[in-house]
Amino acid sequence: AAGVIQSPRHLIKEKRETATLKCYPIPRHDTVYWYQQGPGQDPQFLISFYEKMQSDKGSIPDRFSAQQFSDYHSELNMSSLELGDSALYFCASSLERSGANVLTFGAGSRLTVL
Amino acid sequence: AQSVTQLDSQVPVFEEAPVELRCNYSSSVSVYLFWYVQYPNQGLQLLLKYLSGSTLVESINGFEAEFNKSQTSFHLRKPSVHISDTAEYFCAVSNTGKLIFGQGTTLQVKP
Numbered sequence: 640a641a642g643v644i645q646s647p648r649h650l651i652k653e654k655r656e657t658a659t660l661k662c663y664p665i666p667r668h669d670t671v672y673w674y675q676q677g678p679g680q681d682p683q684f685l686i687s688f689y690e691k692m693q694s695d696k697g698s699i700p701d702r703f704s705a706q707q708f709s710d711y712h713s714e715l716n717m718s719s720l721e722l723g724d725s726a727l728y729f730c731a732s733s734l735e736r737s738g739a740n741v742l743t744f745g746a747g748s749r750l751t752v753l
Numbered sequence: 754a755q756s757v758t759q760l761d762s763q764v765p766v767f768e769e770a771p772v773e774l775r776c777n778y779s780s781s782v783s784v785y786l787f788w789y790v791q792y793p794n795q796g797l798q799l800l801l802k803y804l805s806g807s808t809l810v811e812s813i814n815g816f817e818a819e820f821n822k823s824q825t826s827f828h829l830r831k832p833s834v835h836i837s838d839t840a841e842y843f844c845a846v847s848n849t850g851k852l853i854f855g856q857g858t859t860l861q862v863k864p
Contacts, residue, residue: 742799
């Protein structure tokens with residue numbers, strides 16, 4: 640079965656640079672979620688999209704932005720990178736914006752800021 | 754707002770011993786409850802979920818969890834663990850789609 644695809648899997652950037660992470664949800668899934676997991680921490684919700692519109696917003700810094708495109712893939716753009724942005728970024732997708740639907744997570748994109 | 758508390762940050766246990774990973778949640782509305790497992794350097798995989806119906810839910814690899822509304826708990830149990838169960842386990846709650854995770858419990862199974 641198709642899973643959630645994230646790219647790149649690993650990314651190394653310098654401080655103040657920009658990074659873009661991509662997420663391809665499971666086919667027919669209409670909701671995408673982004674999470675940030677710092678070292679030794681639990682995943683923190685950043686933002687979600689339902690049918691290409693932002694549906695919920697969590698602890699996402701103003702330096703970050705995201706969008707969902709017509710083909711339902713999503714991109715997380717991070718600018719003016721800081722050392723503290725080093726983390727594992729997960730994308731998850733689900734069908735319909737409901738707690739009864741299970742989120743399927745991708746393998747994550749590991750961002751290292753030097 | 755919802756929140757999740759996992760009472761143990763680390764649980765060391767010997768192989769073939771039983772284990773319980775504790776999870777308590779706080780919410781003013783009805784919620785759905787989940788356990789996710791994260792193996793080293795991997796993503797989050799759904800272990801089991803409680804949506805409605807029977808309060809005891811089971812996974813295919815021998816884990817089970819029981820939803821206790823009066824105690825607002827969703828503890829995870831396994832009667833006999835294997836080395837391969839060594840991983841980080843996250844309890845999570847949801848009622849609006851997004852998941853709110855607990856702090857995680859590291860299960861370390863020793864031979």
